[in-house]
Amino acid sequence: MERKPVVIGVAGGSGSGKTSVTKALYENFKGHSIMMIEQDYYYKDQSDLPLEERLKTNYDHPLAFDNDLLIEHLNQLLRYEPIEKPVYDYTIHTRSNEVVHVEPKDVIILEGILILEDERLRELMDIKLYVDTDADLRIIRRLLRDIKERGRSMDSVIEQYVNVVRPMHNQFIEPTKRYADIIIPEGGHNRVAIDLMVTKIQTILEQKSFL
Ligand SMILES: Nc1ncnc2c1ncn2[C@@H]1O[C@H](COP(=O)(O)OP(=O)(O)O)[C@@H](O)[C@H]1O
Ligand SMILES: O=c1ccn([C@@H]2O[C@H](COP(=O)(O)O)[C@@H](O)[C@H]2O)c(=O)[nH]1
Numbered sequence: 001m002e003r004k005p006v007v008i009g010v011a012g013g014s015g016s017g018k019t020s021v022t023k024a025l026y027e028n029f030k031g032h033s034i035m036m037i038e039q040d041y042y043y044k045d046q047s048d049l050p051l052e053e054r055l056k057t058n059y060d061h062p063l064a065f066d067n068d069l070l071i072e073h074l075n076q077l078l079r080y081e082p083i084e085k086p087v088y089d090y091t092i093h094t095r096s097n098e099v100v101h102v103e104p105k106d107v108i109i110l111e112g113i114l115i116l117e118d119e120r121l122r123e124l125m126d127i128k129l130y131v132d133t134d135a136d137l138r139i140i141r142r143l144l145r146d147i148k149e150r151g152r153s154m155d156s157v158i159e160q161y162v163n164v165v166r167p168m169h170n171q172f173i174e175p176t177k178r179y180a181d182i183i184i185p186e187g188g189h190n191r192v193a194i195d196l197m198v199t200k201i202q203t204i205l206e207q208k209s210f211l
Helices: 018-028 067-078 135-149 154-179 191-207
Strands: 006-012 034-038 083-089 094-102 107-111 127-132 182-185
Touching: 006 018, 006 154, 006 191, 018 034, 018 107, 018 127, 018 191, 034 067, 067 083, 067 107, 127 154, 127 191, 135 154, 182 191
Parallel strands: 006 107, 006 127, 034 107, 127 182
Antiparallel strands: 083 094
């Protein structure tokens, strides 16, 4: 059988716990051939725009992402070729000048709010997960995280949530739940769901004789 990496997609709303699920899966396979790709790192480059313009961008719309580049990189990894992964800086709302050299791995976890929205991305995934967390918990988690880690004020997070994040979630993100193979309630602290996923990934890897 031709050797081809396994691609696991982890979708869900902002603050749902996608990163936490992805990290939990990653930790379980530490020492094995596994990597993460964040769709957020593939936001379109906006370095040509001044900061005040970048603040007005709708970051929750499918057109905000450079999915062409993401798909190109995924296809390279599926051919076991390395990529130069972009780096995104949330504090200045654009890609940084750096790229990170990433070697191909047997397991690729692709994580992002809109990864299930693009049919071309869905077709590259072996398993599709949707982390499903109530809106009140998502906004609370995002508020705490964005103030602590993404250089944001409480007012700006709330204003963006009400005017952009919430309507875009309802229009574009929530409907992609129907493409998921598995829906995980509450995210990264759902140990039962994580353990089930770990077992499933192990089975796939054994079938492919990767373990
Ligand atoms: N089950 C949980 N209970 C409490 N906090 C959580 C839980 N899952 C995630 N968090 C926290 O909520 C914030 C958002 O989670 P994260 O995994 O970054 O979500 P996403 O990647 O979907 O935006 C993080 O600070 C994370 O530590
Ligand atoms: O420059 C940016 C880029 C993105 N965002 C917000 O980030 C979330 C997606 O990241 P999660 O880790 O899934 O929360 C998205 O809802 C964007 O609104 C931003 O504010 N600024």
